[in-house]
Amino acid sequence: MPEARASTPTAFHWGGYTARRQGDDLAALQPLLQDADPSAIGAGFVEARTGPARIAAPAVRESVLSANGPTDGAGRGAEPFVAVDWDTALALVARELDRVIRKHGNRAVFAGSYGWASAGRFHHAQSQIHRFMNTLGGYVRSVNAYSYAAAEVILPHVIGSLGQVTRQATSWPVIAKHSRLVVMFGGWPPKNAQVNAGGVAAHGTRAWMERCAEAGARFVNISPLRGDADPCLGAEWLPVRPNTDVAVMLGMAHTW
DSSP: OOOEEEEEEEEETTEEEEEEEETTEEEEEEEOTTOSSOOHHHHTHHHHTTOTTOOOSOEEEGGGGSSSOOSSOTTTTTSOEEEOOHHHHHHHHHHHHHHHHHHHOGGGOBOOOOSOSOSOSTTOHHHHHHHHHHTTTOOBOOOSOTTTHHHHHHHHHHTOOHHHHHHTOOOHHHHHHHOSEEEEESOOOGGGGSOOTTOOSOOOHHHHHHHHHHTTOEEEEESSOGGGSOGGGOOEEEOOOTTOHHHHHHHHHHHO
């Protein structure tokens, strides 16, 4: 049986862990002792490394391997994918970028990728692809984020920039000490606090929820899902139809 090797500390989006190895293989990821409510997702990475859903190598559509490659999207969504090595994949991408830029210009290249690909900020997928495309003369990029987009556009007309709001959000100790009524749109699902870009040192959301409830605050969860509010809050649930939350907010503002 392989001998157990020394453990190694590591960290990623879902927290800090100690990696324990058995021989040359990763045997387990154990949460740091300082984390009282660790995310279960992190430990699942041991199995996910070899899971059937993992993409182990670059893959391209079959016709892309032809001499000239498809230029009209023919076969997209119908033909099979073929695994290739990295040298082949890079050569194919370089060929297509060169073809599109020569024929249509840099404005015809949309460089889109979202983050969460790794725990490091240097390895942030979106930043890297933008740096790369800038060396080729530029590209078309997107603005705003898939999660903050509405807030980024609307808040400057209502209360201030998104950055000001997020940096000055009311802290947990203040909520626990002073709040008597907390109205939540989409609740406070603890699962949302499992992950943070750059890592989470310790997951404290659930403990602070419990402290708020113990202090006697009343909670109202306005959401299509009852489970968006943790049971420890004892929240009153006001179910709304999906995509009607803005209408509810406008009605409340009008009434006030």
